[in-house]
Amino acid sequence: MLAGPAADGGEDEDAKSHRSTPRSAAFRRFIAQGWGPRPAEAADLDEAAPFAARRREVLSSLFPHEVLVVPAGPLVRRSNDTDYRFRPHSAFAHLTGLGTDREADAVLVLHPAGEGGDARHDAVLYLRPQAGRDSEEFFADARYGELWVGPRPSLAALAATTGLDCRDIAALPDEVGASLAAEGTRGLRLVPDADPAVTALVTPLRAQAAARADDELVTALSELRLVKDDFEVAQLRAAVAASARGFEEVVRALPRAVGHPRGERVVEAAFDGNARVEGNGVGYETISAAGDHACTLHWIRNDGAVRPGQLLLVDAGVEVDSLYTADVTRTLPVDGRFTDAQRRVYQAVLDAADAAFAVARPGVRFREVHEAAMRVVADRLSAWGMLPVDAATSLAPEGQYHRRWMPHGTSHHLGLDVHDCAQARREMYLDAELREGMVFTIEPGIYIKSEDELAPAELRGIGVRIEDDVLVTADGVENLTAALPREADAVEAWMASLR
Template sequence: MSDAETTPTSETPAPADQPAAEAAGTAAGGAGDSLAQRNDNRSHRPSSKAFVEFITSGWAPRADLGVEPARAVPFTAARRARLAAQFPGARLVIPAGSLKTRSNDTDYRFRPHSAFAHLTGLGTDQEPDAVLVLHPVAPGTGDPDADGTRGDHHAVLYVRPLAARDTEEFYADSRYGEFWVGARPTLEDVTTLTGIEARHVDELRDALAKDIGAGVTLLVVLGADEAVETLVEAIRAEAGADTVDAEAADVRAATGEAAAAPELSDAKLVEAASELRLVKDALEVEHMREAVARTIEGFEQVVRNLPRAVAHRRGERVIETTFDAHARLEGNAVGYETIAAAGEHATTLHWITNDGVVREGELVLVDAGVEVDALYTADVTRTLPVTGTFTDVQRRIYTAVLDAADAAFAVAVPGNRFRDVHAAAMEVIAARLEEWGLLPDGVTAEVALTPEGQQHRRWMVHGTSHHLGLDVHDCAQARREMYQDAVIEPGMVFTIEPGLYFKSDDLAVPEEYRGIGVRIEDDVLVTADGNENLSAALPRRPEDVEAWMAGLLG
């Protein structure tokens, strides 16, 4: 990593009789500096007038980047309209989030909050500190929807724009300066790219405070940016306004709209933004297809590198880094920490330490997904025989899990409920465990499946499905009636991922089962007449897995 100490300095050298440590402390401001200021101990940036004049002059005009409107523009306009329609008269604040410190003065790579990405179309590392605000306006005068219908909100994107080259930020700010992190887009660039009016983030406070307590309610998506939440709370306090604006409520009551009016709260905004993603639009489905395709390529790379994994003392890391490097090359990153669980580690559901050996004759469970530049992620699991061939016991367990997955696919269709997908998989798992004699004495599969039973869940404690999209566990803040209890609709994308996990010290199963963990996970798009397995190109049946691996291993 580049260090500011490599920059020429204008400080006077320390006297020969002054200790180096003392000299460094003096140069940095000495012991009187605050702890925050001492982060600059490593930096010796010139501050002379001559330096400032020279570094801020002599630059050619910036080239026109040729920014074009993103393909997402009409889709995000429709999404914003759907969200805003649920909160008439409210000002909706959706932050991208801020840079987060990884250690001392280094930051994690930025990823915007999913609600912000969904409503703006911005992905990759765009745009730290930005805030999308949907301002209430007179009905019928707001931003047009995709079909041209005008609503009652106007979107403004408050961003930190490109700084001029005669500013200190240009050369001195290691978080935002062009010299350090590259040029940011101008306000005009942001407006063109997103189709949303862009303004300087310095205007945010005044814009949020307008008419609060006088007919406008201020709501913010929680969990995205603590500083913005604090600002919203301060504005409410100054205006003497609760989350629900009393005057606005009185107006609705007087016009007979009170019964139909939504509850206006930050939590409701979070909930609504999450539920907005339950049914994907055409562009989102396209992004999901891309994420799955790149993920399948990553699995192919993993199989090709299994011999190298076997030979390495931390073979699981070989698998992890193989997939993660592919994800970074072909997408934005991985959508979540890759699980590369060999042998007994496969019985730990979220094994991400990935420091174990990979042994011939055992299975390796790989749960991984590529997040594309638009930030949509796949989530796919395959359990692979390390040497390319299943043993009889491994195949028996694997087939049971596959049968459970197929049963779940059969009911993952419009008209059924989301919870039916899990129930169908559990019927197969419980029946197979009964067949193998693993359920407690006197407990049948039918008994185990009752709410009072559930003994079969000892070997599969997780659920069978979750929604998928911008988050690997997408739409997590949706209401139960919109998620678990919801009727399945075309456009939903979710996983089907049953498993069986027999720990090495599990005395309730025969020894031959111990230390074996199997999970098969696919990404499913619900269609008008059924469903489509988006990850079907990655083999699932044991004989197909073996043939596929043989072709890749040569």
């Protein structure tokens, strides 16, 4: 990667810097000359825009006469003078329809617009405008300069694609201040952890008015995503389809993985490379866990060998350009065939998943899906002699012995975040009834570490998880990940077909 620019002579030059960019008057005149028109920009309304507008209307109705501030977030430094690839805050993406890496430092503000009982807001998107080619930013700013990172869209182009009123970010302080000072405005709320600079900017402004609870806004933004609209469901289908193709690449990569000292990373690279080609990237760090590593729930080091006779647990999902992500787990026999012991654990997990599928439908409480899976897990562990009590006693709140081998929940909501809607209230999440349009995972597992002396010797070192993404329909659920085999015999046949 190229070093960022620095002065080339003159009083502004950093004496410690080895980097050089000319700043003479002659250079400034020369670099500003000879440029043709910029390429034509997209001017059509993006397919996400109408859905984003409806989401803003719902949010507006929840907080009448209040200024609402939702930042995209800044670039985040990885190390020294390099940044991570930008990803906007999920609430910002949800309310604007902007995905991929759009737009660092932008801020969406909902300004109160109605009077009396009218609770309308005017939505304004504030962002950095294009810099002229005669500006220093154009050639000397390694974070934002067009010569370094490419052109930003114009305010007019973003207005056309998003349907939002787009303005220069420089106007943000004055316009937020004016909204706060307007008659009838009750205060301001913002997403506080999205952009420290925006938080610092807004804090003194709202000291003039009654500060409202930001956490209530964050909760509302999370609950706004509990039921997916048609656009979101389509994006999740696309993410799942891309993830299924990624799992095919994983199977094809297994022969190379077996012969490599870091075989888990061969697997990770196969999936992640496909994710980057087909989408924005992965939705979370891929878990590629062979053998006993599968018993570490969030094993993302992925630096182990992949050996014949082992199981390989892969938990991975493609994030598409709109930032919606799949979340899929398959546990694969490295040799293409399950041993008897592996099949026994695998079948127990599959039966637990099927039990969860059987109860999932509108009107059932979210927690009941987990409870159905746990009944199967406890029953099998009891049959294998691993519980100190019977299954019924273990399932009681004061028992829970079976959770030693499955300490996580069976399901979580899925969407813009892999653990979507995480700030929703308990009564809207775990204690809520399933509703048509919800998308969540079903992912039971059993993890028996190699040093676990409470387990039969032949089961030690076996970790299995099967994870599917489901859409709640009018009378049940649709398995969005059904294209990836789940039954042991089908997994073996599928792997053989790809080899």
